[in-house]
Amino acid sequence: MANEIKAILHNHPHFYGPCKIDSETNMPEWSAGEWMYSLYNQAPNIRGIIEYSFKKNIDILTLSGCQAHKRDVDKSIQNYFNQLSALKKDFEIEYHLDEGFANLFKRSSGKKMVLISGCEIRTDHQGRTADINVIGIHPGTYIEPGENIDETVKKAKDLGALVTVCHPNSANGCGIDKAFGLYNKGLVHGIEGFNAMASETENEELGEALKEKGMKILAVPDSHHYTDVNIAYSIFPKELLENFSREKLIENVQQKNFEGILNQLSFSRRFKTHLLPMGLSVPMNLIKNPRYFIKFLKSSIFPKKDEPKIYN
Numbered sequence: 001m002a003n004e005i006k007a008i009l010h011n012h013p014h015f016y017g018p019c020k021i022d023s024e025t026n027m028p029e030w031s032a033g034e035w036m037y038s039l040y041n042q043a044p045n046i047r048g049i050i051e052y053s054f055k056k057n058i059d060i061l062t063l064s065g066c067q068a069h070k071r072d073v074d075k076s077i078q079n080y081f082n083q084l085s086a087l088k089k090d091f092e093i094e095y096h097l098d099e100g101f102a103n104l105f106k107r108s109s110g111k112k113m114v115l116i117s118g119c120e121i122r123t124d125h126q127g128r129t130a131d132i133n134v135i136g137i138h139p140g141t142y143i144e145p146g147e148n149i150d151e152t153v154k155k156a157k158d159l160g161a162l163v164t165v166c167h168p169n170s171a172n173g174c175g176i177d178k179a180f181g182l183y184n185k186g187l188v189h190g191i192e193g194f195n196a197m198a199s200e201t202e203n204e205e206l207g208e209a210l211k212e213k214g215m216k217i218l219a220v221p222d223s224h225h226y227t228d229v230n231i232a233y234s235i236f237p238k239e240l241l242e243n244f245s246r247e248k249l250i251e252n253v254q255q256k257n258f259e260g261i262l263n264q265l266s267f268s269r270r271f272k273t274h275l276l277p278m279g280l281s282v283p284m285n286l287i288k289n290p291r292y293f294i295k296f297l298k299s300s301i302f303p304k305k306d307e308p309k310i311y312n
Protein backbone atom coordinates (compact mmCIF):
# COMPACT_ATOMS: atom_id res chain seq x y z
CA MET A 1 0.00 0.00 0.00
CA ALA A 2 3.07 2.27 -0.04
CA ASN A 3 2.02 4.09 -3.19
CA GLU A 4 -1.65 3.70 -2.70
CA ILE A 5 -4.26 5.34 -0.55
CA LYS A 6 -7.53 4.13 0.83
CA ALA A 7 -10.66 6.09 -0.10
CA ILE A 8 -14.14 5.75 1.32
CA LEU A 9 -16.63 7.38 -1.04
CA HIS A 10 -19.96 6.39 0.49
CA ASN A 11 -20.42 6.00 4.22
CA HIS A 12 -22.99 6.99 6.83
CA PRO A 13 -21.24 7.18 10.24
CA HIS A 14 -24.55 6.83 11.99
CA PHE A 15 -27.99 5.64 11.00
CA TYR A 16 -29.12 8.08 8.38
CA GLY A 17 -32.27 10.00 8.68
CA PRO A 18 -33.35 13.54 8.19
CA CYS A 19 -32.38 15.53 11.19
CA LYS A 20 -33.27 19.08 12.02
CA ILE A 21 -31.05 21.23 14.15
CA ASP A 22 -32.80 22.64 17.19
CA SER A 23 -32.45 26.40 16.86
CA GLU A 24 -32.08 26.94 20.60
CA THR A 25 -29.72 24.15 21.61
CA ASN A 26 -28.05 23.78 18.20
CA MET A 27 -28.32 20.01 18.68
CA PRO A 28 -29.76 17.62 16.11
CA GLU A 29 -33.31 16.45 16.61
CA TRP A 30 -33.21 12.80 15.73
CA SER A 31 -35.79 11.02 13.63
CA ALA A 32 -37.69 7.97 14.88
CA GLY A 33 -35.28 5.59 13.13
CA GLU A 34 -32.24 7.26 14.62
CA TRP A 35 -33.72 7.18 18.08
CA MET A 36 -34.41 3.44 17.77
CA TYR A 37 -30.93 2.84 16.37
CA SER A 38 -29.31 4.66 19.26
CA LEU A 39 -30.88 2.28 21.75
CA TYR A 40 -28.33 -0.37 20.80
CA ASN A 41 -25.65 1.42 18.74
CA GLN A 42 -23.32 3.96 20.21
CA ALA A 43 -23.84 7.32 18.49
CA PRO A 44 -20.52 8.79 17.41
CA ASN A 45 -19.27 12.34 17.50
CA ILE A 46 -16.82 13.71 14.97
CA ARG A 47 -13.81 12.91 17.18
CA GLY A 48 -14.82 9.24 17.39
CA ILE A 49 -15.30 9.02 13.63
CA ILE A 50 -12.00 10.72 12.77
CA GLU A 51 -9.93 8.83 15.32
CA TYR A 52 -11.36 5.48 14.24
CA SER A 53 -10.65 6.23 10.59
CA PHE A 54 -7.08 7.32 11.31
CA LYS A 55 -6.57 4.08 13.20
CA LYS A 56 -7.76 2.14 10.16
CA ASN A 57 -5.39 4.07 7.86
CA ILE A 58 -8.17 5.64 5.85
CA ASP A 59 -6.80 8.50 3.75
CA ILE A 60 -9.98 9.88 2.20
CA LEU A 61 -13.17 9.67 4.20
CA THR A 62 -16.52 10.77 2.83
CA LEU A 63 -19.32 11.44 5.30
CA SER A 64 -22.54 10.87 3.40
CA GLY A 65 -25.77 12.54 4.37
CA CYS A 66 -29.03 11.13 3.14
CA GLN A 67 -31.70 13.11 1.35
CA ALA A 68 -34.44 10.54 1.02
CA HIS A 69 -37.39 12.56 2.22
CA LYS A 70 -38.64 15.74 0.64
CA ARG A 71 -40.16 16.72 3.95
CA ASP A 72 -36.94 17.08 5.97
CA VAL A 73 -33.40 18.17 5.31
CA ASP A 74 -30.60 15.94 6.60
CA LYS A 75 -28.21 18.32 8.32
CA SER A 76 -26.08 15.67 9.99
CA ILE A 77 -23.03 16.27 7.75
CA GLN A 78 -23.20 20.03 8.21
CA ASN A 79 -23.38 19.33 11.91
CA TYR A 80 -20.30 17.04 11.82
CA PHE A 81 -18.35 19.68 9.90
CA ASN A 82 -19.38 22.29 12.46
CA GLN A 83 -18.02 20.05 15.22
CA LEU A 84 -14.59 19.87 13.52
CA SER A 85 -13.31 23.03 15.21
CA ALA A 86 -13.39 21.17 18.54
CA LEU A 87 -10.51 18.99 17.25
CA LYS A 88 -8.10 21.90 16.71
CA LYS A 89 -5.86 20.88 19.58
CA ASP A 90 -5.04 17.53 18.00
CA PHE A 91 -5.50 18.27 14.31
CA GLU A 92 -4.52 21.07 12.01
CA ILE A 93 -7.56 21.71 9.85
CA GLU A 94 -7.52 23.28 6.40
CA TYR A 95 -11.00 24.08 5.14
CA HIS A 96 -12.01 23.93 1.48
CA LEU A 97 -15.73 24.01 2.11
CA ASP A 98 -16.66 25.38 -1.32
CA GLU A 99 -15.19 22.19 -2.75
CA GLY A 100 -16.85 20.19 0.03
CA PHE A 101 -13.81 18.96 1.93
CA ALA A 102 -11.30 19.68 4.70
CA ASN A 103 -7.71 18.49 5.09
CA LEU A 104 -6.88 17.15 8.53
CA PHE A 105 -3.30 16.76 9.74
CA LYS A 106 -2.73 14.86 12.94
CA ARG A 107 -0.42 17.05 15.01
CA SER A 108 1.33 14.14 16.72
CA SER A 109 2.34 12.37 13.48
CA GLY A 110 1.72 14.85 10.65
CA LYS A 111 -0.47 12.20 8.96
CA LYS A 112 -3.07 13.60 6.57
CA MET A 113 -6.66 12.66 5.97
CA VAL A 114 -9.13 14.31 3.60
CA LEU A 115 -12.63 14.58 5.00
CA ILE A 116 -15.26 14.97 2.28
CA SER A 117 -18.80 16.18 2.65
CA GLY A 118 -21.11 14.01 0.58
CA CYS A 119 -24.75 13.25 0.15
CA GLU A 120 -26.84 10.38 -1.12
CA ILE A 121 -29.93 11.73 -2.85
CA ARG A 122 -33.06 9.75 -3.59
CA THR A 123 -34.21 10.73 -7.06
CA ASP A 124 -37.04 9.59 -9.27
CA HIS A 125 -36.54 7.44 -12.34
CA GLN A 126 -39.86 6.71 -14.00
CA GLY A 127 -41.63 6.36 -10.68
CA ARG A 128 -38.85 4.25 -9.21
CA THR A 129 -36.75 5.54 -6.29
CA ALA A 130 -33.17 5.83 -7.55
CA ASP A 131 -30.25 6.89 -5.32
CA ILE A 132 -27.28 8.86 -6.52
CA ASN A 133 -24.19 9.88 -4.63
CA VAL A 134 -22.79 13.40 -4.61
CA ILE A 135 -19.23 13.57 -3.30
CA GLY A 136 -17.61 16.92 -2.52
CA ILE A 137 -20.45 19.33 -1.92
CA HIS A 138 -20.51 22.24 0.53
CA PRO A 139 -21.87 20.76 3.79
CA GLY A 140 -24.55 23.46 3.86
CA THR A 141 -25.76 22.86 0.30
CA TYR A 142 -28.97 20.96 -0.11
CA ILE A 143 -30.14 19.24 -3.31
CA GLU A 144 -33.85 18.49 -3.39
CA PRO A 145 -34.71 14.76 -3.36
CA GLY A 146 -37.58 13.17 -5.29
CA GLU A 147 -36.81 14.96 -8.55
CA ASN A 148 -36.02 13.42 -11.93
CA ILE A 149 -32.67 11.57 -11.88
CA ASP A 150 -31.27 13.25 -15.04
CA GLU A 151 -32.07 16.71 -13.72
CA THR A 152 -30.62 15.92 -10.28
CA VAL A 153 -27.30 14.56 -11.56
CA LYS A 154 -26.96 17.61 -13.83
CA LYS A 155 -27.52 19.90 -10.85
CA ALA A 156 -24.91 18.02 -8.78
CA LYS A 157 -22.35 18.06 -11.60
CA ASP A 158 -22.89 21.78 -12.09
CA LEU A 159 -21.88 22.23 -8.44
CA GLY A 160 -18.55 20.60 -9.32
CA ALA A 161 -19.06 17.41 -7.28
CA LEU A 162 -18.10 13.84 -8.13
CA VAL A 163 -21.38 12.16 -9.04
CA THR A 164 -21.95 8.41 -9.05
CA VAL A 165 -24.93 6.09 -9.34
CA CYS A 166 -25.53 4.17 -6.08
CA HIS A 167 -26.14 0.41 -6.04
CA PRO A 168 -28.04 0.44 -9.39
CA ASN A 169 -29.52 -3.05 -9.08
CA SER A 170 -30.56 -2.88 -5.41
CA ALA A 171 -33.77 -1.52 -3.95
CA ASN A 172 -33.70 2.27 -4.45
CA GLY A 173 -31.40 1.90 -7.47
CA CYS A 174 -32.14 3.14 -10.98
CA GLY A 175 -31.38 -0.21 -12.66
CA ILE A 176 -28.20 -1.31 -14.47
CA ASP A 177 -29.31 -0.15 -17.93
CA LYS A 178 -30.19 3.33 -16.74
CA ALA A 179 -26.86 3.56 -14.87
CA PHE A 180 -24.96 2.76 -18.08
CA GLY A 181 -27.15 5.24 -19.96
CA LEU A 182 -26.24 8.04 -17.53
CA TYR A 183 -22.57 7.08 -17.65
CA ASN A 184 -22.40 6.90 -21.44
CA LYS A 185 -24.05 10.29 -21.77
CA GLY A 186 -21.44 11.73 -19.37
CA LEU A 187 -24.13 12.67 -16.86
CA VAL A 188 -22.36 10.79 -14.04
CA HIS A 189 -18.65 10.19 -13.48
CA GLY A 190 -18.99 6.63 -12.28
CA ILE A 191 -21.16 3.75 -11.12
CA GLU A 192 -20.82 2.04 -7.76
CA GLY A 193 -19.72 -1.47 -8.69
CA PHE A 194 -19.65 -3.00 -5.23
CA ASN A 195 -21.63 -1.95 -2.18
CA ALA A 196 -20.89 -3.79 1.09
CA MET A 197 -24.53 -3.36 2.18
CA ALA A 198 -25.99 -4.91 -0.97
CA SER A 199 -26.55 -8.67 -1.23
CA GLU A 200 -23.89 -10.97 -2.63
CA THR A 201 -26.09 -11.78 -5.62
CA GLU A 202 -26.63 -8.11 -6.40
CA ASN A 203 -22.90 -7.39 -6.22
CA GLU A 204 -22.08 -10.37 -8.43
CA GLU A 205 -24.64 -9.42 -11.06
CA LEU A 206 -23.44 -5.83 -11.10
CA GLY A 207 -19.76 -6.81 -11.18
CA GLU A 208 -20.35 -9.03 -14.24
CA ALA A 209 -22.24 -6.29 -16.05
CA LEU A 210 -19.48 -3.75 -15.43
CA LYS A 211 -16.73 -6.15 -16.48
CA GLU A 212 -18.58 -6.85 -19.73
CA LYS A 213 -18.47 -3.13 -20.49
CA GLY A 214 -14.78 -2.93 -19.58
CA MET A 215 -15.48 -0.89 -16.47
CA LYS A 216 -13.73 -1.12 -13.12
CA ILE A 217 -15.39 -1.88 -9.81
CA LEU A 218 -15.66 1.21 -7.64
CA ALA A 219 -16.18 -0.28 -4.18
CA VAL A 220 -17.91 1.46 -1.27
CA PRO A 221 -18.91 0.35 2.23
CA ASP A 222 -22.20 2.36 2.43
CA SER A 223 -22.02 1.29 6.08
CA HIS A 224 -24.38 2.73 8.65
CA HIS A 225 -22.08 2.79 11.64
CA TYR A 226 -18.63 4.38 11.76
CA THR A 227 -16.96 1.16 12.93
CA ASP A 228 -18.07 -0.68 9.74
CA VAL A 229 -16.44 1.86 7.43
CA ASN A 230 -13.28 -0.12 6.70
CA ILE A 231 -15.01 -3.07 5.06
CA ALA A 232 -15.00 -2.18 1.33
CA TYR A 233 -13.20 0.72 -0.30
CA SER A 234 -11.31 1.88 -3.36
CA ILE A 235 -7.59 2.41 -3.55
CA PHE A 236 -6.13 5.31 -5.53
CA PRO A 237 -2.57 6.46 -6.31
CA LYS A 238 -0.85 8.29 -3.45
CA GLU A 239 -0.48 11.51 -5.46
CA LEU A 240 -4.20 12.10 -5.08
CA LEU A 241 -3.80 12.61 -1.33
CA GLU A 242 -0.77 14.88 -1.52
CA ASN A 243 -2.47 17.66 -3.48
CA PHE A 244 -6.04 16.73 -3.06
CA SER A 245 -8.73 18.57 -4.99
CA ARG A 246 -12.19 17.61 -6.15
CA GLU A 247 -11.09 17.87 -9.79
CA LYS A 248 -8.22 15.42 -9.17
CA LEU A 249 -10.57 12.95 -7.51
CA ILE A 250 -12.97 13.16 -10.48
CA GLU A 251 -10.07 12.79 -12.93
CA ASN A 252 -8.86 9.64 -11.16
CA VAL A 253 -12.33 8.11 -11.24
CA GLN A 254 -12.80 8.97 -14.90
CA GLN A 255 -9.37 7.62 -15.85
CA LYS A 256 -10.09 4.42 -13.90
CA ASN A 257 -7.07 4.98 -11.65
CA PHE A 258 -8.50 2.87 -8.86
CA GLU A 259 -9.02 -0.69 -7.66
CA GLY A 260 -11.92 -1.90 -5.58
CA ILE A 261 -11.40 -3.87 -2.37
CA LEU A 262 -14.48 -6.02 -2.03
CA ASN A 263 -15.77 -7.33 1.27
CA GLN A 264 -19.38 -7.94 2.06
CA LEU A 265 -20.65 -6.66 5.43
CA SER A 266 -22.04 -9.54 7.48
CA PHE A 267 -25.78 -10.02 7.52
CA SER A 268 -25.87 -9.58 11.30
CA ARG A 269 -24.22 -6.14 11.05
CA ARG A 270 -26.49 -5.11 8.17
CA PHE A 271 -29.48 -6.24 10.20
CA LYS A 272 -28.39 -4.41 13.34
CA THR A 273 -27.36 -1.16 11.69
CA HIS A 274 -29.92 -0.86 8.91
CA LEU A 275 -32.78 -3.33 8.58
CA LEU A 276 -33.82 -3.38 12.24
CA PRO A 277 -33.88 0.40 12.83
CA MET A 278 -35.67 0.85 9.50
CA GLY A 279 -38.28 -1.70 10.56
CA LEU A 280 -38.62 -0.28 14.06
CA SER A 281 -39.10 3.24 12.77
CA VAL A 282 -42.13 2.22 10.66
CA PRO A 283 -44.75 2.37 13.43
CA MET A 284 -43.44 5.66 14.75
CA ASN A 285 -43.35 7.27 11.32
CA LEU A 286 -46.84 5.99 10.66
CA ILE A 287 -48.07 7.77 13.77
CA LYS A 288 -46.16 10.96 12.98
CA ASN A 289 -47.13 11.39 9.34
CA PRO A 290 -49.29 8.53 8.05
CA ARG A 291 -50.21 9.79 4.57
CA TYR A 292 -46.71 10.81 3.59
CA PHE A 293 -45.14 7.66 4.98
CA ILE A 294 -47.53 5.22 3.32
CA LYS A 295 -46.84 6.89 -0.03
CA PHE A 296 -43.10 6.66 0.62
CA LEU A 297 -43.31 2.97 1.57
CA LYS A 298 -45.41 2.16 -1.50
CA SER A 299 -42.92 3.74 -3.87
CA SER A 300 -40.02 1.91 -2.20
CA ILE A 301 -41.65 -1.53 -2.08
CA PHE A 302 -43.54 -1.45 -5.38
CA PRO A 303 -41.46 0.64 -7.75
CA LYS A 304 -43.16 1.32 -11.05
CA LYS A 305 -40.30 0.04 -13.14
CA ASP A 306 -41.24 0.82 -16.69
CA GLU A 307 -44.14 3.20 -16.76
CA PRO A 308 -43.20 6.82 -17.10
CA LYS A 309 -44.41 9.08 -14.35
CA ILE A 310 -47.52 11.07 -15.20
CA TYR A 311 -47.56 14.68 -14.14
CA ASN A 312 -50.89 16.51 -13.93
Ligand SMILES: [Zn+2]
Residues within 6 Å of the ligand: 010, 011, 012, 064, 120, 222
Ligand atom coordinates in the same frame (compact mmCIF):
# COMPACT_ATOMS: atom_id res chain seq x y z
ZN1 LIG B 1 -25.97 4.97 1.47
